[in-house]
Amino acid sequence: MSMWIRIDDGVATLALTPPADRAVFRTALIEARGAMLSWDVASGQRFPDAEIHSPLEASAWLAEIYGEEIAAAVRAAAATSLPVPGSAELVDAAHRLAWLMWASDWWPAGVYTPALNGPILAAETAVAAHAVEHLLDDEDAVERTLHQAVDAPSALAAVPLRLRADAAALLDVLTGLADDHGIALSAATVSTSSADWALAAGARGQIREGIEIGHGLAPVRWADVPAQTVAADSDARWSLRHIDGVPHLHVSVAAVPVAAVPSTEAPGTEAPGAEAELWARFGPESLDIDIPLQGDSVGFTGNMQVAASIALLPLEERTLWIRDPLLAAVPGPAESEDDRDAVRAQASIRLDDPDASLAERAAAE
Structure with missing residues (x-):
């Protein structure tokens, strides 16, 4: 196994394979002295890739991760390919x-x-x-x-x-x-x-009254919600229903199941998303249909009275975007399902x- 070293404008890039764009949620990072270290978590990668912007600062630890031969090549700004060491003092800890x-x-x-x-x-x-x-x-x-x-x-x-x-x-x-x-x-x-670590389960928050005139599913971008809030393997759901002759839009998304706790709760075992602020936007931004979602241990739900014309939206405009406003200001591209599966x-x-x-x-x- 070899580590490729590329030098560009004083920055040394170290990689086991040619550098490629990687989904943010596939990447583990450490901001090191003089460098950024990264691992592809889905590949089982042990030795990190690196962007070293200050070889002088990085010299304090470089050999402990990559071995002396690679460290010397970085200090000499030598573009080359060198074998990674069989063992390195710091790599497993990092x-x-x-x-x-x-x-x-x-x-x-x-x-x-x-x-x-x-x-x-x-x-x-x-x-x-x-x-x-x-x-x-x-x-x-x-x-x-x-x-x-x-x-x-x-x-x-x-x-x-x-x-x-x-x-x-x-x-x-x-x-x-x-x-x-x-x-x-x-x-x-x-x-x-x-026994107290059994997963909680439930199905609250679903509106069943009225006449349903439309429904759908939408994936939730992991980058748009806090970690361990929305279930990473569940889609968001929307349902348009006539209730007493008035259209209502209902949105729900499953929360991460959490450990059931006894009456005396241990700190750190509450629902991970209990304090998350999530919103759901339905349809084009111009419609201004933004619904605040209320969370509990089962899921996040919201309901809003909407105009009857919503039922006439073309299929391609019946979109649903779940996000925490602090994490996402605008909708991003769909995340690769292959990356998520990995x-x-x-x-x-x-x-x-x-x-x-x-x-x-x-x-x-």
């Missing part, structure tokens, strides 16, 4: 951090892929970031992630029994890091059995991988 950060942003949770617990994921990310801290461009990365993991003790106490030893080991490391940074973790408040397949593999993160192994229970 890959682990990149995967955890990707999972926080893009994990394709849905009906068939369980959601990940946020505080556990944050705890693992903080520990992984600490392991490669000298690599990172962000000097506050560990501290910031520790703040996101303050509720991890309760979440770790709630993992299935067979994972308790791993959870305890993670908590020990996390506690030490938090103490070093002057951050107080919350006390563990609940311990549940694996990411979901890789996530499924991880759920059966004994070397996967604790968050993934707990979700698989």
Whole structure:
């Protein structure tokens, strides 16, 4: 296996294969000192691609990822192809951090892929970031992630029994890091059995009254909604109905199923999308049909009275766009279903991988 090195205007591009555009949700990233490292999560890639804009800054870690021969070629601005080393000191640790950060942003949770617990994921990310801290461009990365993991003790106490030893080991490391940074973790408040991790289910939010005069489905772009809110394997639905002679447009989209929790809820186990602000736009923008969606553990729904002329819209204009306004200002191109399938397949593999993160192994229970 060889790493190609290309030099263009002082920027060194490293890639195992010729660089190609890749869907944003297929890409795990680390902003390193003097460089951007990237992995294709759907390919099982171990050694990252890189864009190195400052070889001087990157020299502090370059050989730990790519080996001395490739590092020397980058420092010499030599365009060439060199074999990747059989092992490199930092590559697995960097890959682990990149995967955890990707999972926080893009994990394709849905009906068939369980959601990940946020505080556990944050705890693992903080520990992984600490392991490669000298690599990172962000000097506050560990501290910031520790703040996101303050509720991890309760979440770790709630993992299935067979994972308790791993959870305890993670908590020990996390506690030490938090103490070093002057951050107080919350006390563990609940311990549940694996039975409490069963997926919640339901079918609320569907309007059945009135006479339906039109309906349809629309895919939801992953890039337009927060991670682990809308089910990544479900389409949005719209239904136009006459209710008491007045047309109403109803929109619904499934939420990510979440772990059922006992009456004393553990932090971090609430519905991931409970606070998401989602809107649905139906038809051309000029119609000004924007419907706020209300979310719960089952889904996001909205309903609006509309003009009777909506029933006369041509089929190609009966479009539905679900988005968080902070993430998407205008509709984007359709995402490749092949790319989405590849990411979901890789996530499924991880759920059966004994070397996967604790968050993934707990979700698989």
